[in-house]
Amino acid sequence: MSRILIRNGRLLDPESGLDEVGDIAIADGRIVQLGGRIDDFTPEKSVDATGRWVIPGLIDLSARLREPGATRKADIASESHAAAAAGITTLVMPPDTHPVMDSPSVVEQVTHRADHAAGARVVPLGALTVGLAGEQLSGMAGLAAAGCPAVADGGRPIQDSLVLQRALDYACTFSLPALLTPVDPCLATGCLNEGPTATRLGLPGIPAAAETAGLGRQLAVASAGRARVHFGRLSSAEGARLLTSELGENRHLTADAAIHQLFLTDQDAMEYDSRFHLDPPLRDIVDRQALRQAVADRVIRIICSDHQPHDQDAKDGPFASTSPGASGIDTLLPLVLRLVEDEVLSLPRALATVTVEPARLLGLEGGRMAVGGAADLAVIDPVSPWFCTRETLRSRGHNSPFLGWEFSARATHTLVAGRLVHRPDEA
Amino acid sequence: MSVQLNEHGELRHFLTTEGLDPQLLTRILDTAESFAGVIGKSIKTVPLLRGRTVVNLFFESSTRTRTTFELAAKRLSADVLNVAVDTTATKGESLLDMLRNLQAMQADMFVIRHDQSGAAEYFARHVDPGVAVLNAGDGWHAHPTQAMLDAYTIRQQKGAFEPLRVAIVGDIRHSRVARSQIHALNGLGVGEIRVIAPNTLLPADVDTLGVQVYNDLGAGLRDVDVVIALRLQRERMQGALLPGESEYFRHYGLTESRLRAAHPEAIVMHPGPINRGVEIDSELADGPRSVILDQVTNGIAIRMAIMTMVLGVQPETPREAT
Numbered sequence: 001m002s003r004i005l006i007r008n009g010r011l012l013d014p015e016s017g018l019d020e021v022g023d024i025a026i027a028d029g030r031i032v033q034l035g036g037r038i039d040d041f042t043p044e045k046s047v048d049a050t051g052r053w054v055i056p057g058l059i060d061l062s063a064r065l066r067e068p069g070a071t072r073k074a075d076i077a078s079e080s081h082a083a084a085a086a087g088i089t090t091l092v093m094p095p096d097t098h099p100v101m102d103s104p105s106v107v108e109q110v111t112h113r114a115d116h117a118a119g120a121r122v123v124p125l126g127a128l129t130v131g132l133a134g135e136q137l138s139g140m141a142g143l144a145a146a147g148c149p150a151v152a153d154g155g156r157p158i159q160d161s162l163v164l165q166r167a168l169d170y171a172c173t174f175s176l177p178a179l180l181t182p183v184d185p186c187l188a189t190g191c192l193n194e195g196p197t198a199t200r201l202g203l204p205g206i207p208a209a210a211e212t213a214g215l216g217r218q219l220a221v222a223s224a225g226r227a228r229v230h231f232g233r234l235s236s237a238e239g240a241r242l243l244t245s246e247l248g249e250n251r252h253l254t255a256d257a258a259i260h261q262l263f264l265t266d267q268d269a270m271e272y273d274s275r276f277h278l279d280p281p282l283r284d285i286v287d288r289q290a291l292r293q294a295v296a297d298r299v300i301r302i303i304c305s306d307h308q309p310h311d312q313d314a315k316d317g318p319f320a321s322t323s324p325g326a327s328g329i330d331t332l333l334p335l336v337l338r339l340v341e342d343e344v345l346s347l348p349r350a351l352a353t354v355t356v357e358p359a360r361l362l363g364l365e366g367g368r369m370a371v372g373g374a375a376d377l378a379v380i381d382p383v384s385p386w387f388c389t390r391e392t393l394r395s396r397g398h399n400s401p402f403l404g405w406e407f408s409a410r411a412t413h414t415l416v417a418g419r420l421v422h423r424p425d426e427a
Numbered sequence: 428m429s430v431q432l433n434e435h436g437e438l439r440h441f442l443t444t445e446g447l448d449p450q451l452l453t454r455i456l457d458t459a460e461s462f463a464g465v466i467g468k469s470i471k472t473v474p475l476l477r478g479r480t481v482v483n484l485f486f487e488s489s490t491r492t493r494t495t496f497e498l499a500a501k502r503l504s505a506d507v508l509n510v511a512v513d514t515t516a517t518k519g520e521s522l523l524d525m526l527r528n529l530q531a532m533q534a535d536m537f538v539i540r541h542d543q544s545g546a547a548e549y550f551a552r553h554v555d556p557g558v559a560v561l562n563a564g565d566g567w568h569a570h571p572t573q574a575m576l577d578a579y580t581i582r583q584q585k586g587a588f589e590p591l592r593v594a595i596v597g598d599i600r601h602s603r604v605a606r607s608q609i610h611a612l613n614g615l616g617v618g619e620i621r622v623i624a625p626n627t628l629l630p631a632d633v634d635t636l637g638v639q640v641y642n643d644l645g646a647g648l649r650d651v652d653v654v655i656a657l658r659l660q661r662e663r664m665q666g667a668l669l670p671g672e673s674e675y676f677r678h679y680g681l682t683e684s685r686l687r688a689a690h691p692e693a694i695v696m697h698p699g700p701i702n703r704g705v706e707i708d709s710e711l712a713d714g715p716r717s718v719i720l721d722q723v724t725n726g727i728a729i730r731m732a733i734m735t736m737v738l739g740v741q742p743e744t745p746r747e748a749t
Contacts, residue, residue, distance in 0.1 A: 196631070198631065199635065201568055202545075272544075272548055316522075318544065318545045319545045
């Protein structure tokens, strides 16, 4: 399908500020006309978007796809199709696969599988260090050439500050942003936010200081260089405050939060429900509000799903012995839109956090809607109620902390490079 | 936690003392009291659980606790199966498989000890209807029968709970016993509960459990009626929590002289086993203030009471031993 006309949708582009009802013409994977009524285009297929929104496809900055290495939980094909059904056109994949994405061959394997799957795009991140061991620099030039737009610590912070400094300097050489996990692992040995809930449940706590100590050290190292540094999955009010004070000095810094941190707290784990065993842990209501404020203030510019699909076995057992992480791609879009309902963000700003902002960070073409640009788009029905249940989740990971929630929006069509990768008859 | 109560508010499992209302807590103590008479007789069994099978499933070794549960079950004429489980078998799938296999052997009750907080609740959520789970200690979370036998001992010694000041001394952070004691004693209306420990042995926001926090032993013991010393695990010395046993004993160990700050008739308790010269000195542990052996005796009656309550076979006249 190379010529598609989307008719009469509410066109929303957070980068340009476009917000009007009109048509979009797509040919050979690109947007060729945008806005107004388009009569001089002969499509092979038309999509009637009356009453719906047409937005840039979502870019999810952190999604574990479990391939290679843990395909028992999920794989590139399953998750890229689930993403497409959720309006996500790009999944950014951290390098902590098995084997680790520290060589072009692993990256090429991933991109080959993603091409073959023909769902959402998959963008692999290269490892900052070999094996993510924090000792030897990875071949970043080769990783970049193989298609990695950035390098990351994959959730395993580099402990040696000198290695971290050199890794950042080396990444900067190739204009690669570095995505870091702001955690001090020595302080993060528990399984739930350190506070009254962990104390009641008798679970070892992870203090917010685990984040601020990690962030403080990484900020100090990052500030000494010129690398573009991005901090992933902030979870605490104090972490957001620390970043706020640093942003005035260093414009190369950015940060994201996982969407579940903006809706849940550690109290949700009160009955040892392992779906709320997350890393970083859910914190308290003050942290949740501070994170929402930080997103509103653009201190945190990106929201991701932090998608971590698990099989039943990984989530079965006493809380601390279960694997941390939540399945998130199915609920990213409706939750981001709920931030608009909750008056945390304007609609354009909410969309920006999952489209143009991650695109800017990684230098991706998508995340925008412009003539000549890639036709990575999602058609959204903003009033299409659905319940989040194991049956309605498209991801193979059913470990969603939002099971039982009712949402009001869903993607009806998703296009990647002008190709329909999700349409109603697939729902 | 609602999983341990049925729709009538009665015990279906016994997992925690948190959230139990005063009437239910008192009923447990009263039922235990009626069993205390059985224990004192020459024939110490009653047929209340005859034909029932109790499985002691201990993922963490504990001769003392396992023995008291076993004895309680045998006093009730139950068949008892002791299963010591390799601690490496902690994966969820293995736990569930084990549970299903044991259920297939027609078990009626599981007494579970596990090193993970929430393990007993996890089992309770997965057992068949009609099968009960008793928590014999899960991680740092709860040891509810220990707390109830402590409460029973306190009532036995002091009569009423309301006027009492109770101090718990030691490793509160890692103590399932302390958490369960705090919930039980608060539920029973104890006047004041104090925890006394260095900050490294206090969990975050411990005051939210409803206790007064003291770092100083002398100040914390002032005018208290009950002093409970907690067992100190030796591995706490390795985890940068304490500098050493001698310093701990010097500042937090219970002795006769330090107890002078307490009420003259204050009693001393310990869940056992005791580290003499670490939590408490021998003179005090063996002295007239100590009710440590009473606690052990009372443990049988409490566990008999709980076992009958969760299986709904409480006797009207349990003193009539066969």
